[in-house]
Amino acid sequence: MLLERADTTIEEAVTHLVGLQAQAPYAPYFGLWSRLRSSDTTGLANALIERRLVRVALMRSTIHLVATADYRSLRPWAQPALERELDTAHKTMLAGVDRQAVAEAGEALLSARHLTPAELGASLRRRWPDRDPRALAAVVRNLVPLVQVPPRAVWGIGGATRYATAATWTGVEPAPAADxxxxxxxxxxxxxxxxxxxxxxxxxxxxxxxxxxxxxxxxxxxxxxxxVPDGPRPHADVRAPVRLLPEYDNLLASHADRTRVISEEARRRITTRNGMRATFLVDGQVAGAWKLRRAKRRVTLDIDPFRPLSAAECNEVETEGARLLAFAAPDAGHDIDGTCRR
Structure with a gap:
């Protein structure tokens, strides 16, 4: 959906994309904006509140926004990665612990009320006092299907991560096994x-x-x-339009070979200690990064090109940037800053 914006609904797009990576709470809003002809912050926020879309740990043990119907099949598919992460990140602290007992205790706590990871870990530590509460909470996160409940990731409201069991939140149990x-x-x-x-x-x-x-x-x-035999396969000469992608976009986070869309030098520049910067594409290649800065009643889009941009490319980046500002901050004043503006 990056060569041409699609004329479809938010839920249909999320399903078609098999979810959007969503560690950054608002990233899916920008990911959908970049791919849909009609997208607004209210539509996605309402889908979360109405439980048609959910935020849940899935592929690569990372938070994804998926259609509620998809969570049922994708959770068992992702389970091996979730279990492997427990051993990678918490093996020492969990040595000798009955993980299933921890998972069942956490599930019981979360069936009663929504808890932050810190609250969940503190409650579990009363039973396992010699264990790191973060590791205990991770056992529940990775062995029990959990949803991050609103207002987390609700545009303009937001809030701390709070868990509920996916079964109580959605009314749907995961499939017994993946297909x-x-x-x-x-x-x-x-x-x-x-x-x-x-x-x-x-x-x-x-x-x-x-x-x-x-x-x-x-x-x-x-x-x-x-x-698939009848899949769209554009000709190599098709020029890709400028697109502004959010942090952790699947285009950059979920391929083994990413060189078709990002150079190794650019990849190093978007990788930070805490994650991945938001980027922009010029003719299908990452050409720089972007971020929004808010100050009182004005919002500034900072553009950081990784290479010299032609006048035509600058104009296209700024045109798309103006559209992003109108989407993200319709009631504020707008500025675009960066080396594209001389």
Missing amino acids: PEHIVLRYLASVNDVQTWAGRTRLRPILEKLRPRLAVFRNEYGTELFD
């Missing part, structure tokens, strides 16, 4: 790309089983690329 073939068909690329997106390994047998149903190509490095 790998169905899910892989929704996110086709190379084998390594699919594995990077999922946070899982050993997925080649699934793609081999699907091979007779797929179109198969090779890129310039000889890597096989899988696609």
Whole structure:
């Protein structure tokens, strides 16, 4: 949906994209704005409040915004990555702990009331006093399907992360097991790309089983690329319009080979200690980063190009930036700042 904005609903877009990465609470608002012809902050906020969309730990053990109906199938698919993260991040502190007992205790607490991770960990520590409360809370997060409830990520309100069990919040239990073939068909690329997106390994047998149903190509490095036979495949000469992407956008976070959209130098410049900067694309390649600054009644879009931009490119970046400002701050004054403005 980055070559041409789609004329579809927020929920249909989130489903088509198999969710949007959402560690930054407002990132999905900008991710959808960049992909839809009609998108506003109220529509996504209402979908969260009305429980049609949920924020839940899924692929790569990261927070994703997904359609409530999708959570049911995607949670068991993501479970191996969630369990692996527990061992990676908390193995020492959880040595000898009955993780299932911790998960059940946490589920009981969260079925009674919504809790922040700190509150959940403190409550669990009463039973496991010699354990790190953060590790205890992580056990519940990664073994029990949890939802981050509003007002977290509600535009203009926001708030601390608070958990509820997904079952009590949505009224839907996760599927007993994932349907790998169905899910892989929704996110086709190379084998390594699919594995990077999922946070899982050993997925080649699934793609081999699907091979007779797929179109198969090779890129310039000889890597096989899988696609549905009737999928849209624009010609290489098609020029991609400027797009402003949010922090952690899946285009940059969920492929093994990202060089088709970002150089190694640019990748280093967008990677920070705390995550990933928001970026902008020029003709399909990351050409810089952006951020919003708010001061009283004015909002400034800071543009940080990573290479010299032509006058035409600057004009296109600023035109798209003005649209983003109108979307994000319709009642404020607007400025655009950066090396594009001389």
